Amino acid sequence: MKIIACYSNKGGVGKTAAAVNLAYAYAQSGARTLLCDLDPQGASSFYFRVKPSKKLKDTQFFEDVDRFARAIRGSDYENLDILPANLTFRDFDVFLSRMKNSRSRLKKALKAVDGDYDVIILDCPPNISSLSEAVFKAADRVVVPVIPTTLSERSFEQLFAFFKESGLKTAKLLAFFSMVQGRKTLHGETMARLRDSYGKLFLTTELPFSTDVEKMGVHREPALCFAKTRPAGRAYLALFDEVNAHVSVGKTAVRAKGSP
Amino acid sequence: MTAEVSHSFLLDGAVEWSEIATALGDLRLEFDTEDTSLAFCMLDCHDQLLRKSGRVLLEFDDSLTMLAAGTPPQRQATAEAARFPADLPEGPVKRLTEATFPLRCFLAMASGTLHRNSLRVVDEEAKTHLRGEILTVGSDAGHVTLVTLSPLRGYTRAPVRLGAALLAHGAGPLEAEHIFTTLAPNVPRYLAKPKMRFSGHETAFDVAVETIRNYIAVARANEAGVIGDLDTEFLHDYRVALRKVRSVLSLFKGVFGSVQTAELKAAFSDLMAPTGRVRDLDVYLMDRAAYDELVPEQLRPGLSVMFDAFAAERDGAQAKLVKHLKSKGYQKKISALEEQFAHPDGFVRGEAGGLSAEVYARKLVWKSYRKICKIAAHIGDDTVDEDVHELRIACKKFRYLLEFFAPLFPGKSAKRLIKRMKALQDTLGVFNDCSVQKDSLATFMSTHPAVTGARGLEAAQSIGALIAILDQRQRAERARVMTYFDQFYSAETRAEIKTLCQRKGAAA
Structure with missing residues (x-):
């Protein structure tokens, strides 16, 4: 099981859109996928029409394995489940370590409901303080959308520095440029500078600024559903391919799909 | 929840x-x-x-x-x-x-x-x-x-x-x-072991006829599958059904007249004869992976010489079997037998035919059990293999009788006894299989044309190793026989069989 965290220490950069479309793309590829909506605004859940769980507001939740398993909701798409968490993150590291430990009660509870996942995507809230380092530690990769502007550049530098200071592996970071507008010279220059400084940490995929991403809120479904062949859809697919090349959920997914 | x-x-x-x-x-x-x-x-x-x-x-x-x-x-x-x-x-x-x-x-x-x-x-x-x-x-x-x-x-x-x-x-x-x-209203139900119901008022003859009639039907229900070579179990069930018929004929002594019995035995034996080789080969080929597991890896190519020969032989044997089953001769014979058992009035009955089935069943089961006791009296860890074979056959007959007569015995008493024999019979079965396989592998090695030349030598080495392993396995099973026998032959079992057989003052 792989854990991919979608994270940005700056809001409104396309983080939830990336999480939602990545989760959808994984599920479509045959991987059993769980999208955890950890952002208190519940945007991921909103996109999938799943209501935030009232039951899961208290911290006791993480102690109670069965309640956790029961809170998971099937999305309208095959292989894709949602955890509409809407909660605080005091015990988030405990939760993640339990997810990873195959002998934990949580893992067993998920198995019992046939919910042993190939990949878990975390839609994280946009600040470092409330998320412990343990989340970054537990995640196999941290996908970070970066708008090619000076402010976003600064945010990414801060995140990178935080990783360094905390002794986290910076190689886990998978940044990509989000809301890119080709006509803006500033965007072009910022991207060139960041690619120069951080090299491989930036994926080649560039998510264009697109109304299709905004329309997700109207359609209430991933852009990959209704705009698969349009620039945004194609970019999300390319993003999925690139992320997956680093995480390689592929093997498990193929097995899950049931090839002879 | x-x-x-x-x-x-x-x-x-x-x-x-x-x-x-x-x-x-x-x-x-x-x-x-x-x-x-x-x-x-x-x-x-x-x-x-x-x-x-x-x-x-x-x-x-x-x-x-x-x-x-x-x-x-x-x-x-x-x-x-x-x-x-x-x-x-x-x-x-x-x-x-x-x-x-x-x-x-x-x-x-x-x-x-x-x-x-x-x-x-x-x-x-x-x-x-x-x-x-x-x-x-x-x-x-x-x-x-x-x-x-x-x-x-x-x-x-x-x-x-x-x-x-x-x-x-x-x-x-x-x-x-x-x-x-x-x-699918026209697809008949199929039971390899048909459930029989007896009221208790039947004669031994009635039970024999009903049992045989049922098993002929089972055999016939498998003919198409054998001809189509759909899977190995059609032939297996076909053979088991005919074997059951033959067991009834040999175990239900005196139910049919002696000449009648001999004629029927010969008829069913003729039906079964052309099926043996295909089944033997099926068993080998099904167990191919298991055999390969038994020998070290370098000896496996040698075994494939044998398995390839078996596979080729099976093609021929199966074709012959299909021809046999489709032949007018076979169809005529089996239809005639079917007809005879559907209208059993024409049979010559033996002296035991008119006995109450229940009394007869107790008598036979008791006799069969006494036979096991007799063998048991002189069996031990150092008994020769022949005596173990004798025990195996006696146990098998005992189980068949219990199976045939199960509906006549109260509740699930017969079933319980059959269950209690299972471990012993399994061990005796493996013991016998090893013995039979050793012999047939040895025959294959000394007579089959595939075992000649350089590849033949390779094959002979592999088969030799396999025979040695089977011999060890046979000994291991042999060593278990006494343990399982003692488990079966407990005071409790003995008491149960006694109660089963000696109700209403049945023969002892």
């Missing part, structure tokens, strides 16, 4: 969906307007083990759907030309069928056209809570309408409400038996 929810329903006649929609409260029922018409097959194995376990397996739209009351429908992809469970791609249907009938092939029990409609139960935000399918399945013989529900994880209200509404509006739980008899 949530209450048990049904996932599959059977509709008899039309259902008012508008009324059902009303019963869903704040949830909404939506239908896919698209009505898909597809070809379907209802699959099972020859033993109809799915039917017996309350399951229905439908193949349509390149997928397999397993339905059963109380569990969500299970679906997986099928594979072109998948004949056996093992041929299927990984999935829930493969897992279940492979565990249930690993050796049997799928058979189409019914086929025809299926109409599929999809339904969804959604909330006010159009989020799906439940998906469903309405399948109208029709064969030449009749049609059934099935509703299957696939709840989405975490949504429990929708399936409970829709399930209750369906039941309240004329739907019933899914009944595999009803579906089977509607779609």
